[in-house]
Amino acid sequence: MERRSFLKIGAAAGGALLVPVFGNAIAAEELLNPMAVQFKKSLADAAMNAATKAGATYCDVRIGRYLNQFIVTRDLNVENIVNTESSGIGVRVIANGAYGFCATNVMTLDAVADAARQAVAIAKANSKLQTEPVVLAPVKGVGEVAWATPFKKDWRTVPIAEKAEMLLAANKAGMEAGANFMRSMLFQVNQQKYFASTDGSYIDQDIHRLWSPFTATAVDKASGKFRTRDGLSSPSSMGYEFFDCKPQNRVQAAGGVTTLYKGAYDLIEDARAAGRQAKEKLTAKTVEPGKYDLVLSPEHLFLTIHESVGHATELDRVLGYEANYAGTSFATLDKWKSKNFKYGSDLVNIVADKTTPASLGLVGYDDEGVASKRWDLIRNGILVNYQATRDQAAMIGEKESHGCSYADSWSSVQFQRMPNVSLEAGKKKLTPDEMVKDIKKGIYILGRGSYSIDQQRYNFQFGGQLYFEIKNGKIVNQLEDVAYQSNTQEFWNACSALCDERDWRLGGSFFDGKGQPSQVSAVSHGSPTTRFNGINVINTARKIG
Amino acid sequence: MKFLTQEETKRISDKVMSLTKADQCEVTINGSRKGNIRYARNAVSTAGLIEDTQLAVSVAFGKKQGTATINEFDDKSLEKAVRRAEDLARLAPENPEFMPTPTKQEYKATETFFKKTADIDPEFRAQVAAYSIENSKKNKLVAAGFFTDGTSFTSIANSNGVFGYQQDTGLDFTLTVRTEDGRGSGWVKRSVGDASKFDARAASDIAIEKAMRSVDAKALEPGRYTVILEPAATSDVLAYMFNAFDARSADEGRSFLAKKGGGNRMGEKLFDEQVNVWADPWDKDVAVLPFDAQSMLARERQDIIKNGRIASLQYSPYWAKKMGQRAVGTPGNIIMAGTNKSTEELIANTKKGILVTRTWYIRMVDPQSVLLTGLTRDGTFYIENGKIKHPIKNFRFNESPVTMLNNIDEIGRPEILSGDESQFQLLIPAMKVRDFNFTSLSDAV
Numbered sequence: 001m002e003r004r005s006f007l008k009i010g011a012a013a014g015g016a017l018l019v020p021v022f023g024n025a026i027a028a029e030e031l032l033n034p035m036a037v038q039f040k041k042s043l044a045d046a047a048m049n050a051a052t053k054a055g056a057t058y059c060d061v062r063i064g065r066y067l068n069q070f071i072v073t074r075d076l077n078v079e080n081i082v083n084t085e086s087s088g089i090g091v092r093v094i095a096n097g098a099y100g101f102c103a104t105n106v107m108t109l110d111a112v113a114d115a116a117r118q119a120v121a122i123a124k125a126n127s128k129l130q131t132e133p134v135v136l137a138p139v140k141g142v143g144e145v146a147w148a149t150p151f152k153k154d155w156r157t158v159p160i161a162e163k164a165e166m167l168l169a170a171n172k173a174g175m176e177a178g179a180n181f182m183r184s185m186l187f188q189v190n191q192q193k194y195f196a197s198t199d200g201s202y203i204d205q206d207i208h209r210l211w212s213p214f215t216a217t218a219v220d221k222a223s224g225k226f227r228t229r230d231g232l233s234s235p236s237s238m239g240y241e242f243f244d245c246k247p248q249n250r251v252q253a254a255g256g257v258t259t260l261y262k263g264a265y266d267l268i269e270d271a272r273a274a275g276r277q278a279k280e281k282l283t284a285k286t287v288e289p290g291k292y293d294l295v296l297s298p299e300h301l302f303l304t305i306h307e308s309v310g311h312a313t314e315l316d317r318v319l320g321y322e323a324n325y326a327g328t329s330f331a332t333l334d335k336w337k338s339k340n341f342k343y344g345s346d347l348v349n350i351v352a353d354k355t356t357p358a359s360l361g362l363v364g365y366d367d368e369g370v371a372s373k374r375w376d377l378i379r380n381g382i383l384v385n386y387q388a389t390r391d392q393a394a395m396i397g398e399k400e401s402h403g404c405s406y407a408d409s410w411s412s413v414q415f416q417r418m419p420n421v422s423l424e425a426g427k428k429k430l431t432p433d434e435m436v437k438d439i440k441k442g443i444y445i446l447g448r449g450s451y452s453i454d455q456q457r458y459n460f461q462f463g464g465q466l467y468f469e470i471k472n473g474k475i476v477n478q479l480e481d482v483a484y485q486s487n488t489q490e491f492w493n494a495c496s497a498l499c500d501e502r503d504w505r506l507g508g509s510f511f512d513g514k515g516q517p518s519q520v521s522a523v524s525h526g527s528p529t530t531r532f533n534g535i536n537v538i539n540t541a542r543k544i545g
Numbered sequence: 546m547k548f549l550t551q552e553e554t555k556r557i558s559d560k561v562m563s564l565t566k567a568d569q570c571e572v573t574i575n576g577s578r579k580g581n582i583r584y585a586r587n588a589v590s591t592a593g594l595i596e597d598t599q600l601a602v603s604v605a606f607g608k609k610q611g612t613a614t615i616n617e618f619d620d621k622s623l624e625k626a627v628r629r630a631e632d633l634a635r636l637a638p639e640n641p642e643f644m645p646t647p648t649k650q651e652y653k654a655t656e657t658f659f660k661k662t663a664d665i666d667p668e669f670r671a672q673v674a675a676y677s678i679e680n681s682k683k684n685k686l687v688a689a690g691f692f693t694d695g696t697s698f699t700s701i702a703n704s705n706g707v708f709g710y711q712q713d714t715g716l717d718f719t720l721t722v723r724t725e726d727g728r729g730s731g732w733v734k735r736s737v738g739d740a741s742k743f744d745a746r747a748a749s750d751i752a753i754e755k756a757m758r759s760v761d762a763k764a765l766e767p768g769r770y771t772v773i774l775e776p777a778a779t780s781d782v783l784a785y786m787f788n789a790f791d792a793r794s795a796d797e798g799r800s801f802l803a804k805k806g807g808g809n810r811m812g813e814k815l816f817d818e819q820v821n822v823w824a825d826p827w828d829k830d831v832a833v834l835p836f837d838a839q840s841m842l843a844r845e846r847q848d849i850i851k852n853g854r855i856a857s858l859q860y861s862p863y864w865a866k867k868m869g870q871r872a873v874g875t876p877g878n879i880i881m882a883g884t885n886k887s888t889e890e891l892i893a894n895t896k897k898g899i900l901v902t903r904t905w906y907i908r909m910v911d912p913q914s915v916l917l918t919g920l921t922r923d924g925t926f927y928i929e930n931g932k933i934k935h936p937i938k939n940f941r942f943n944e945s946p947v948t949m950l951n952n953i954d955e956i957g958r959p960e961i962l963s964g965d966e967s968q969f970q971l972l973i974p975a976m977k978v979r980d981f982n983f984t985s986l987s988d989a990v
Contacts, residue, residue, distance in 0.1 A: 046595060078638045082612060101593065105616065122592065129589040129671075160636050181797065219798035224805035226798055230570045321585045323689035324721040330988070332727075413591055452941075455918045457988035459941055461918050462911060483910060483918070485941065485985050516583050516691040517595075517721075538984060542914035543946040544801065545815045 001009045005312060034192050035065060035087075037204050041144070043112050044196035048092045050113035050169075052198065054120040056093035056100075058136060060197040061112075061155065062090045063408035067190040071160070073167040074183050075175065075232030081160060088410040091116045095123035097133025102207040103140050103411040127481075134198055137393035137401045139370050141200020147204040147364025150357070151239025153208060158240050166243065167212070170271035171302035174216040175427055184271070185213035188511060189522075192526025193367075201369040209360055209522055210242050211235035211266050211510050218278035227281035227480070229274040230465050232258070232264045232299045234340065235522065237506045242471040243267060248434075249404050251505070253297065254529070255475035256433035257468055260299060263507050277466060277478075284478040287467070289539045293442035293496075294484060294532045296434055300464045301423070302525035308488040309343075309350055310421040310525065311376050312457035315386040327455025329533045330386045330488065336396070341383045344492030349424040350378040352387055354403055359524035360508045368414065370403035377421065381493070415515060416442040422526035426498030435497055442470035443482060443537060448507070450483065461485045463540070481541040492531060499528035549576055549598065551710040554700035557600070562704050562709035564627045567634065567890075568602035570648050570704040573838055574600045579695035582670040587632025587688055589742040592670065593621075604630045608643035611636070644862040646703040650843045655712035655832040657727030658696075660738040665716065677749040686756050690720035694740070699834055701841050709836045711889050714738055717963065719925060720749055722756040723990075730990050732903055734777050736963040736970075738832065755902060762936040764909060764986055765927065771898040772981040773891050773928070776960040776973045778901040778921070779949075782969030783909065786915050786933050786946040787822075787879055790849065791856035797867065801915050801947060802855065814854045816950040822850040824876030825959030830961050832968040844874035883974030885958035891957050891977050894930040898977070900926040900933060904942070907966075915945045920987055939990075940983035948958070952979045 044061040051059035070081045073212040088105035091110050100123025163186055171182035189209040214231040236242050245266035250259050259266075259274055296304070300334040316322055317329045322462045335341035344350075352359050354372035365371055366391050376384050390401040407414035436444065447465025454460070467479040486494075508524035549557070576598035582589045599612040605625070615626040673692045681688035694716040702708045706850040737743050744774030761787040786801075795802035795809035801808045824846040826833050836843055840862060848856035865872035874916025892900060909936045910916040921939045928934060957975035 075640055075642055078640075080612075081633060081642065083633070084614070099591070101591070102657075103595075125571055126592065128588060131586075131588045160639075164638060181799065217799050219806050221798050222805070223799070224803055226803070228912075319586070320689060320723070321590065323585060323687075323723060324691055324719055328723075328988070345656045377696075411595065413593075450908045450910045450918065452908045452918045452920070454939065454941075454987045454989035455922055456989035458937075458989050459920065459985060461910075461941060461943075461985075481911070483943075487988070489872060517581060517693065536985075537763065538943070540916055540943065541774070542911065542916050542945055542948070544914045544945055545813070545951070 005041060006164035008410045018050065028432070030061050034206070036513040038085055040194040040204070041196065041202055041367060043089060043107060043109065044194070044202065044332070047112040047116040048196065048198050049093065050094045051116040051120055054117045056095045056120050056123070058094040058198055059116065060092050060195065061089060062407065062410055063194040065192040066409060069188045071163055071167060071186045073164070073185070074172055075181060078164050078330065081153070089115065090407065090410045091413070092120045092413065093119045093123050094134050094158065095120045096127035098123045098127035098130045099134055100126060101413045103494035127517065133393050135394055137391040137399065139199055139390065139401065142203065143367070144202040146152060146204040146425045148453045149237050149293065151208055151209040151241065153240040154292050155192065156242045166267060170214060170268045173268050173272040177272045178218055178279030179216035181217040182214065182271065185212065187211040187355070195365065195367065195369050197369050199369065203363055203365045203369055207363060208239060209235060209237050210240070212265070213275070214271055216271065216274035217306060218282055220282050225282055225325055227278050227279040229281065230447060231270050231274065232260060232465065233267065234299065234506050234524070235360055236358050237360055238330050238358050243259060244336050248408065252434045253446060254295065255468065257475060258466065260505070267440065281480055284480040285469070286541055287479045287482045287537060287539050289537055291534045291538050293440065294440045294535045295432065295444040295470065296440055296532065297446040297529050298505040298527045299447050299507055301527045301530055303451050304462055305421060305423055305525040305527060306523070307376065307451060307453045307510060308457055308460055308491065310418045310523070312488065313386050314416060316389045316416045318386060319395065322514065326514050328397045330456045330458050338385070339382065341481055342381050342493060343378045343383045343414045343489060344381045345495045347426065347498055348378055348381045348492050348495050350419050351424060352377050352402065352419045352422060354419045356420050356422065356506070356524065356526065356533065359506055360510070361524055366403040366405045367407050368401060368405040370401045370405070372403055376499035377442065387416060387419060392416065392437055406521055408521060412519050417514065418512065418526045423530065425501040425528040427506040428500065429500045430497060432503060433500060435529060435531055436470055436475060437473040439470045440472055443479060444468040444470055444475060445482070457489050460488065461486040481539045482537060483540050484535050484537050486535055491535065494532045494534060496533045497531040499530070503528040546937065546948040547696060548578065549574065549720060553580060553710060554710055555702070557623070558700065558708070561602055561623050561627060561704065564624055565631060567606055567631060569605045571603040571646050571841065572600065572702045573597070574700040575696055575697065577697040577971035579693060580665060580667070580670060581691065581693040582674050582950040583691045584678060585689040586672045587675055587682055592667065600626065602626050602630045604634050605643065606634050608639045608641065609634050609637045610640065610643060642863045646705055646707045647707060647841050650707050650841065651834040652709045652843055654711065655826050655835050656829065657711060657738060657832045657834060659714045662694060662714035662716055662738065662740040663696045665740060673718065677722070678743045680749055680753055681722050684753055685725055686753060686759065687723045687725060688720060689920040692716070692718045699838050701836060701838050703841060703848065707841055709727050712833050713834065716740055716743060718743065718745065718748060720752045720832045722752040724756060724760055727990055729756045729760035730758060730923045731847055734962060737961050744959070758926070759924050759936040762938045764938045767940060767985050769982055771895065771930065771954065771977065772980045773888065773900045773975060773977050774900060775888060775975050776962055779967055779973060779976060780903045780962055780971050781907045782904060782917055782946050782949070783879065783973060784969055785917055787849070787907060787969065789912065789915060790859050792860045792868070792870070793864040795858060798919060801913065802858065811855050811858055815947060816853040817953045818853040819953055819956060820850050820853050820950050823880050824878055825880060828878060828880055828972065831878045831972045833877030833878065833970055840872070840874060842872060842874040844877065847873065847876060876971070878970040881959065881973045884956050886955070886957045888957055888975045890948060891955055891975060892928055892933065892947045893979065894955060896930045898928040899937065902927055910943065915942060915947050917945065918943045939987040941985045941987055942982055943984045944982045949978050949981065953977070954979055
């Protein structure tokens with residue numbers, strides 16, 4: 001595996017947080033001036049003309065400017081503030097039926113034309129080892145268009161002091177409520193992406209994302225025990241208005257065990273709850289292993305969807321292109337062709353959707369110029385489709401691409417990446433409290449915890465942040481040391497109830513890794529609170545030395 | 546951008562430091578040239594070369610620090626980077642834990658540069674891919690692999706006169722070979738600094754053999770088994786544990802090395818006495834830079850576990866000062882003592898057991914006990930009466946490396962490798978461990 005370039009954004013040795021980044025640090029005020037569209041068009045045209053002249057039958061050009069800001073705090077101190085920027089141009093061509101790619105950070109007409117010619121030379125060299133020529137599904141050129149993430153307040157204009165104060169206030173609230181230690185961060189991302197292709201598209205996009213994760217740690221020195229509780233927020237593609245949390249954005253979890261958030265987030269309030277709950281975890285009852293009916297909140301279930309459905313239905317994995325790293329998939333083409341493979345129970349409807357508002361996968365067009373759309377992956381429990389790019393669409397009988405192409409940098413080659421993959425809400429009215437009422441022996445799980453799944457996406461084990469025991473229709477107490485182990489097909493076939501649309505919320509992953517050299521992408525997964533019957537729960541407490 | 550020499554980075558660093566009147570200044574310059582080739586379904590999918598050079602300048606006014614980086618090296622750009630770092634430092638709140646940049650350090654050069662690795666060209670990479678693809682095709686198998694090689698330099702300098710520069714080379718090779726029907730899968734990994742220690746053909750043959758031998762795996766009941774873990778099966782498991790050797794976390798009561806009632810477990814016997822682990826930047830097999838580029842402190846040879854006892858913890862400069870300890874450069878490698886016994890010998894000495902080629906998707910379940918979960922992958926076999934009897938289905942495990950290193954029966958020959966998800970260069974042996982906890986079966990091949 002390629003060891004990625006990491007930026008050490010925490011100060012402590014050993015405990016430092018490592019974040020994969022691309023680019024160079026810059027001052028905040030310079031983030032606001034985008035490159036002129038006409039300049040980008042002239043660079044793109046220079047590259048496409050040079051590529052075509054050199055023998056390319058297709059060429060696409062991506063001009064990217066990637067801006068990030070990270071703020072890292074520990075307890076009542078700001079540990080680091082980092083601004084990064086990376087700009088450059090990536091040229092992909094098809095010549096003699098093979099791909100070639102070349103990238104440069106020199107933004108002159110000569111340099112990009114040269115990169116395009118090099119890409120063609122690489123394609124011609126690769127074509128000698130090619131077994132099947134690349135065939136792209138058609139896409140109609142859209143001319144000159146622009147798209148931007150809808151937001152109200154630009155994170156780039158919010159003073160650093162104001163952001164740092166919010167994080168420190170959250171840490172203070174957590175420590176006052178019972179945590180001994182707090183660590184919180186604010187990740188802010190802006191991708192200014194320009195795409196042009198010989199199909200006649202010139203697409204200018206401005207994409208924004210935010211995430212504010214934290215960890216509260218409680219320690220009982222006398223017993224030597226420590227426990228953590230991470231934040232329950234979901235990363236979002238909203239602007240800084242994400243932190244303007246109103247009463248309608250607050251959701252009470254089943255039994256009122258904690259407050260959850262939809263459409264905005266109160267970092268300080270969640271940190272306060274986390275401080276209290278981390279301390280409560282020190283004395284919570286340890287779980288009795290066995291079979292339980294699980295009630296999984298969207299803040300937890302998103303990662304199970306990501307791992308067991310999102311990755312399993314990536315067509316490149318199914319075909320074997322990722323065999324040496326992430327792995328292949330149990331959801332093979334014969335299962336899809338049979339049109340009767342029961343991935344889940346009849347209640348399970350899972351869609352891929354790159355148009356979901358506030359989601360991390362929300363864009364106007366993918367990195368092949370294909371407009372964002374929504375399509376079914378699992379309908380009434382049956383596997384009905386995969387996630388495909390232009391060169392894969394024909395392999396599953398599709399006439400056009402699903403728009404799943406993405407590169408994490410101008411210098412990376414675009415390839416198939418997961419769109420938002422979400423579980424549809426139940427059609428019957430049902431609240432989480434009503435769901436709990438029907439359960440004799442169960443566990444209610446909230447938040448993202450430990451996660452692991454095999455290379456074909458059969459066997460998985462997941463933990464969470466908060467666990468509550470359900471007995472005879474009531475939440476009776478907090479639990480600890482919980483993890484559930486299951487098999488993807490068994491698990492989704494054990495899905496027995498879904499809450500309705502009112503309870504549907506997004507969770508998401510900011511740093512999903514795939515490919516060699518490894519690339520990261522951000523993706524969301526929506527779901528309602530959902531019930532799974534008779535799932536195997538293990539106790540994870542161990543004694544050492 | 547051409548590869549910068551020691552004289553060139555010294556000149557650039559001095560120039561940058563002369564541009565600021567801040568209380569202190571640190572300059573780090575990194576450059577690399579990395580080539581790669583990727584293949585799947587017995588055909589090359591991508592090949593490329595990535596070159597990059599970056600300069601980071603960090604300045605401080607009192608306890609306020611700011612950092613900026615840039616990848617242009619003309620005078621105007623250098624000046625711009627310094628002004629940006631100064632701007633950020635002025636905006637940053639005072640950090641009560643700020644530590645001044647170190648004074649005089651002695652960096653004794655290590656052998657991290659190998660010309661044979663630096664000379665790797667596209668032809669060499671194509672040949673690596675060709676070996677595995679051709680031999681796989683011959684055996685009706687499907688190869689997917691990735692080979693990457695690189696040459697880098699790291700230059701560090703500060704306003705107290707500290708300066709260090711060194712070049713290093715490395716290559717990583719991973720290959721997965723599967724049967725056409727997907728019932729068998731084998732894997733191999735090689736990770737070395739010196740290309741003369743890399744044999745693409747021999748490595749490919751291991752993955753090919755494992756793929757053929759792993760067909761028709763039988764299911765064993767999950768439970769506790771004696772296992773022979775090849776080095777690649779423990780590399781990430783051990784790296785997780787060594788990431789938790791931070792003194793501050795232990796002293797604060799939030800690590801497995803925290804002592805009940807307060808303090809840390811330095812000096813306590815936590816592992817079997819056969820366990821000896823150290824870091825050594827000058828090791829001939831896994832040499833690393835003689836300095837930690839982050840703290841600019843010199844690395845030292847450090848015992849980490851001595852005869853099963855905790856022999857050292859890592860101190861950040863701030864925590865070292867607070868606790869009256871000495872901070873040294875964070876280790877870049879982990880070396881575990883082994884024997885001359887081959888894995889075949891370990892198998893021959895085993896009545897009943899399981900051979901594990903590789904572990905995968907390892908995650909922390911409980912940091913209190915370093916309980917990790919993950920799965921076996923690409924070659925898991927049942928051993929009976931000293932022989933490999935048949936392939937078995939993969940297992941999920943829930944096990945702590947602390948428990949694992951207490952249950953060692955026998956230790957084999959160390960191998961050079963790096964973890965999938967760790968930053969350490971590793972030299973670790975195969976190990977025979979009793980009562981390893983497999984908690985469920987996986988159908989994955």
